[in-house]
Amino acid sequence: MFACTAVAVALGGVAVADTSPTGTSSTFTNSAKTASGLTPSGVEVTVSKTMIGQTRVASAEATAANAAAPDDEYLVPANAKATAGFVDLYEGFTVNPGGWSDVATLTFTFSRPVRDPHLHVFGTGGSSGTSARNRDDYWPAVDLVSGAPAEPTFSKAAGFPGFRVTSASITPERVYTVSSTTCGVVYTCGTVKLNGTLTSFTIKLRARDVRYGDGGTTPQLWAAFKLSLAEDASDAPTSYGAATHAIGDSFLGRTVTADHPGTVSLTPRGMTADTDADDAVTGSPARIGGHGGSYTLAIPVTSGSLSNVTGWIDFDRDGRFDPNERATAQVAAGATTATLRWVTPRPIGSGPTWMRLRMSAASTGSATGWADSGEVEDHRISLDH
Numbered sequence: 020m021f022a023c024t025a026v027a028v029a030l031g032g033v034a035v036a037d038t039s040p041t042g043t044s045s046t047f048t049n050s051a052k053t054a055s056g057l058t059p060s061g062v063e064v065t066v067s068k069t070m071i072g073q074t075r076v077a078s079a080e081a082t083a084a085n086a087a088a089p090d091d092e093y094l095v096p097a098n099a100k101a102t103a104g105f106v107d108l109y110e111g112f113t114v115n116p117g118g119w120s121d122v123a124t125l126t127f128t129f130s131r132p133v134r135d136p137h138l139h140v141f142g143t144g145g146s147s148g149t150s151a152r153n154r155d156d157y158w159p160a161v162d163l164v165s166g167a168p169a170e171p172t173f174s175k176a177a178g179f180p181g182f183r184v185t186s187a188s189i190t191p192e193r194v195y196t197v198s199s200t201t202c203g204v205v206y207t208c209g210t211v212k213l214n215g216t217l218t219s220f221t222i223k224l225r226a227r228d229v230r231y232g233d234g235g236t237t238p239q240l241w242a243a244f245k246l247s248l249a250e251d252a253s254d255a256p257t258s259y260g261a262a263t264h265a266i267g268d269s270f271l272g273r274t275v276t277a278d279h280p281g282t283v284s285l286t287p288r289g290m291t292a293d294t295d296a297d298d299a300v301t302g303s304p305a306r307i308g309g310h311g312g313s314y315t316l317a318i319p320v321t322s323g324s325l326s327n328v329t330g331w332i333d334f335d336r337d338g339r340f341d342p343n344e345r346a347t348a349q350v351a352a353g354a355t356t357a358t359l360r361w362v363t364p365r366p367i368g369s370g371p372t373w374m375r376l377r378m379s380a381a382s383t384g385s386a387t388g389w390a391d392s393g394e395v396e397d398h399r400i401s402l403d404h
Contacts, residue, residue, distance in 0.1 A: 047083070047103035051076035054105040058248055059084075059285050060265040061391035063130035066105070066244075071112065071121040071223075078108035082245070086285050093178030093208040096247060096282045099139045104245030106141075112226065114155065114238050120226050122240055124164060128219040131380055131392045132268040132323065134249050135277070136213050137176060138222075140189070141243035144206035145226065148235030155235040156197065156205045157226040159242070161189040163213075164221040171215035178202070178209025194227050206241075216268045216323070249277035253387075254290035254297075255373050255397035258338035260387035261289035262377060262395045268323025270394035271378050272298035287389050297396040304371055304399040307332070312363040314402070320357050320378060322350045326393060328357035329383045332400070333372045340375055340386035347382065367402055374400045 047056035148154020175184035180203030331340035379393035
């Protein structure tokens with residue numbers, strides 16, 4: 020197997036488990052027909068494999084999440100190797116000497132809509148033969164075939180030396196005879212962003228043969244992939260705890276931007292206090308009016324699917340969001356406003372405090388932790404009577 024490929028654990032269809040410092044468990048499995056995994060935020064990923072012609076899967080391995088994995092110069096985020104993934108070896112595909120062969124199609128399906136996922140391609144390519152003089156090298160191509168609900172496009176995020184990235188493919192800039200292989204020479208390594216909000220996409224793997232002497236034996240193509248998702252993070256003071264969401268088709272306000280684009284994490288993380296770009300509540304500080312023990316707030320939302328909006332106000336100003344400081348509302352797909360109403364046992368004194376808003380497909384009972392969809396916004400507010 021090519022040296023640049025991600026370190027793999029040869030477990031066939033057995034789950035590879037990783038326990039993060041928060042105590043949650045993420046898993047990834049891989050078999051000849053299907054690979055499946057769980058991202059740190061809880062989005063489930065299923066990869067269905069369809070062989071073309073006589074192609075077969077000779078090896079299906081899973082790679083465990085590893086927070087200590089070194090940064091990779093070909094990836095964005097550079098530490099994307101820390102996430103779980105899978106590695107396949109495809110054999111037996113029809114070889115067209117000096118030409119291209121179709122190998123397999125892979126369909127990636129997400130349990131929730133995700134925006135602009137990154138596909139990390141490790142040492143993908145192949146070679147076979149009994150000697151340096153009698154072998155075949157297989158330069159790879161990755162074609163973007165389709166997507167749902169609309170077909171996305173590729174854009175290069177990092178890497179791919181010696182390969183060209185277009186809106187629909189990753190292909191060698193040229194193929195030629197070589198004395199040794201590395202990233203950019205026969206094998207390809209890099210990251211592409213799939214532009215759009217999608218629930219699935221399909222790629223096709225192809226192999227370009229370069230023959231030496233009498234050629235090799237069984238044709239072989241390694242393919243290794245990992246995924247990372249765009250995330251939105253909280254930015255209240257650290258005493259309130261961190262919340263992180265995978266960005267999808269529903270969010271607070273009218274826009275949402277990805278946070279921490281340079282790194283991936285296996286645990287929720289926040290931003291420096293009051294630094295995120297939030298637009299659901301305006302004013303600095305925003306003023307929340309109340310009467311007696313009741314406070315009501317209408318929040319603009321963009322709801323691509325059925326979602327829940329939950330808010331916490333630190334009424335007692337103790338530096339944390341308590342369960343009795345929570346209000347929630349459900350919004351239908353297409354909704355533009357969510358209304359939250361908090362009831363307190365007694366009137367609260369006027370003055371500044373913090374509020375956290377979370378929007379997600381699942382009802383959010385905690386002010387901290389992961390969510391597999393939506394957005395989190397923290398706001399400094401002033402309570403008025």
